[in-house]
Amino acid sequence: MENIALIFWPIPVGLLTIVLGLFLLRETSRGITRDGDYKEKHAKNILIEEIKSLADSHETAAVLADLIHKDGAGSWPPRANHDHSTWPEALRVYKEIYLELAPLLPKVTPSLDDDINRACVDDFRSCFRQKLRDRVDLVRVRDLLEAAGAGRWDVFPRDTYNAFYCCIASSRHAYRWATIPVVKVAQLETVVDMPAELDEPWTYLQRHYGCDSPSGNNTSNLLLNFGTDGEHAFKINTGMPESITSSEEAFARIFYNVELLGLPIYHDMVLATIRFAQGDKVACLKHVARITAQLRPLLNSYYDHMHDGKIARSVWLSHVQGFFAWGVGHIDKTSNEWVKFDGLSGNQVLLFHALDGFLGLEPYLSPRDQERNVPARQRALGKAFKKHSFRRMVSGVLQGGTDAKIEEEFSEIVKRIRVFRSAHRTRAKAYLSQPAPERLPMTAGKSLLEPSTGESIRFLDRFMVRRLSQTV
Ligand code: HEM
Incomplete structure (x- = not known):
């Protein structure tokens, strides 16, 4: 028996070495990534600090520093906090409603029948409207937006404000189209009445970012749609292949x-x-x-x-x-x-x-x-x-x-x-x-x-x- 153990002992040791080796390799490569991420963030911070330090000496630096500070929440690309559990309570419901409705938006193959599509658009909009009416407390939402407008970024942090911009913009586009792929009956509309819960906040956001359009833009819907961990927040094709x-x-x-x-x-x-x-x-x-x-x-x-x-x-x-x-x-x-x-x-x-x-x-x-x-x-x-x-x-x-x-x-x-x-x-x-x-x-x-x-x-x-x- 002892002889057998002597003959076979290299096998478990070898296996252990391989497992340990693989573990170390994984940890090292993780380490490299972590270190790489750290280095990248560090390099980015140095750039941002330098831009800030030049703000008093040149207009281009001043404008860029202002953009990073106010629209970027201190970074660039702009930071957006999509973890809505950390948002002020009155705002969370907007994201919850979006997430509930998102799976109803897309279809693999759209109908080519205008009547069916009309009904589909109308149903989606009325369900959206109802949820907003039942669950959004516009007075509290307004108070928060007023606070941000008055510079109370402790109440409504800038990275949350950015994420909220993306949330309302995405909700407005969801309401506008009501189904994906978009269909002729919706394309031929000339006016769409937005629910007040999506219109009122938009007025504040338009003012803050300085964009007049009732539609979203590249910043609100795409650039701000990634969270601080790189996660894609407001998806439009939930449940699709x-x-x-x-x-x-x-x-x-x-x-x-x-x-x-x-x-x-x-x-x-x-x-x-x-x-x-x-x-x-x-x-x-x-x-x-x-x-x-x-x-x-x-x-x-x-x-x-x-x-x-x-x-x-x-x-x-x-x-x-x-x-x-x-x-x-x-x-x-x-x-x-x-x-x-x-x-x-x-x-x-x-x-x-x-x-x-x-x-x-x-x-x-x-x-x-x-x-x-x-x-x-x-x-x-x-x-x-x-x-x-x-x-x-x-x-x-x-x-x-x-x-x-x-x-x-x-x-x-x-x-x-x-x-x-x-x-x-x-x-x-x-x-x-x-x-x-x-x-x-x-x-x-x-x-x-x-x-x-x-x-x-x-x-x-x-x-x-x-x-x-x-x-x-
Ligand atoms: C399939 C995807 C895309 C299509 C079909 C497309 C189409 C177009 C069209 C038709 C225009 C000219 C008309 C207009 O200004 O509206 C345009 C302009 C432009 N697009 Fe795109 N685009 C796409 C993706 C992108 C991407 C990913 C970028 C940049 C990252 C981009 C950057 C631009 C720019 C900068 C202009 C302005 C003209 C210029 O500066 O050359 N596009 N695009």
């Missing part, structure tokens, strides 16, 4: 990641601008070169996700895009005319506004569209970079040396944005050409389009081609 839910999340995450990778770029834009103003062109060059280098991973986060493998073309138009549209309006009291509002679009993304401003390009969006759909402090950043843009002041051909190198870097940045814009054009068309028989041609950002898909795409293409030709 994986290909749909993962496409929805991958799409939303692109916008979050663009801002995540955008922060170091904003930081370098500020520093490049300051160093140029100080006449330190060598330091300025270093920062412009860093922008060029950091654009590669940032744009890759778009190229690597905006394709059929990550966001299925067969589901995007019907199950993702429609919900983010708006396409209804109201009668304007002064002109007595119907004013229509559009919904979300990539054209509201801060990074592109900031880059365009830094390069001295005119904004893509009209002032009216910016005021409707881009938060005021984000608009201010694009404007500040444009005001202090020094690109046209460096002329390498005449002066040589550092100026020439700065100019080269600027040309490289422009080249990379042009590549993005032409890739975006091709990809956008591929997604927009998918069949969606339940609805009329529409984009979230431009609402109802031409009667046929082909005409609609030609109409949209004009915007993208024009922007490409302006990117010089």
Whole structure:
């Protein structure tokens, strides 16, 4: 017996070693991740502290610091606390209602019958209305919003305020469309009366963020839809097959990641601008070169996700895009005319506004569209970079040396944005050409389009081609 034990003892020891090895490997790799997360957060905090410390010396730094503090709840991308158990009690019910209704929104295959769809939209809305009426205490909600308006962020912390913005915006879009995929009968509506419980808070939120539109925007519905642990909060395709839910999340995450990778770029834009103003062109060059280098991973986060493998073309138009549209309006009291509002679009993304401003390009969006759909402090950043843009002041051909190198870097940045814009054009068309028989041609950002898909795409293409030709 002893002999047998002697012969076989290496087996349990070997097994133990393997198990221990695997455990250590797992712990080490966890450690690396934890350490990596820690390092990333640390690096981000350093950038934010530096931006704050520059606020007194330059307008671009002041505007960026203000954005991070007020809209970002101290960070960027903006922090949103989606753990509603920590929200002030009167607000929790909004998220609870959303979560109860979310599974009723989507269908794998929509009906093509207008009467059935009308009934489905009406039922969803009346159920939503009833739940809000029964459970929301508007007086207490108003008190909280008043407190925040008066700067009482101890009562209503900024990261909760951000999450609440996303909650109300998502609820408004759920009420607006009432079913996913969105259907013709809802698209043809011109006015939708929102319940007071979704309208009143919206007025406060509009005022705080500085957006006039009754619809949500890229910030309220997508950027703020990720919690501090990276969780995706207000989903629209609850209970649908994986290909749909993962496409929805991958799409939303692109916008979050663009801002995540955008922060170091904003930081370098500020520093490049300051160093140029100080006449330190060598330091300025270093920062412009860093922008060029950091654009590669940032744009890759778009190229690597905006394709059929990550966001299925067969589901995007019907199950993702429609919900983010708006396409209804109201009668304007002064002109007595119907004013229509559009919904979300990539054209509201801060990074592109900031880059365009830094390069001295005119904004893509009209002032009216910016005021409707881009938060005021984000608009201010694009404007500040444009005001202090020094690109046209460096002329390498005449002066040589550092100026020439700065100019080269600027040309490289422009080249990379042009590549993005032409890739975006091709990809956008591929997604927009998918069949969606339940609805009329529409984009979230431009609402109802031409009667046929082909005409609609030609109409949209004009915007993208024009922007490409302006990117010089
Ligand atoms: C399948 C997904 C997408 C489609 C079909 C699409 C479609 C379009 C269309 C048709 C336009 C021009 C019309 C308009 O301004 O409304 C546009 C503009 C724009 N989109 Fe997208 N888009 C998609 C995703 C994205 C993403 C993920 C981003 C950025 C992360 C983005 C960024 C932009 C920008 C910045 C503009 C303004 C024009 C420009 O600066 O080039 N889009 N998009």
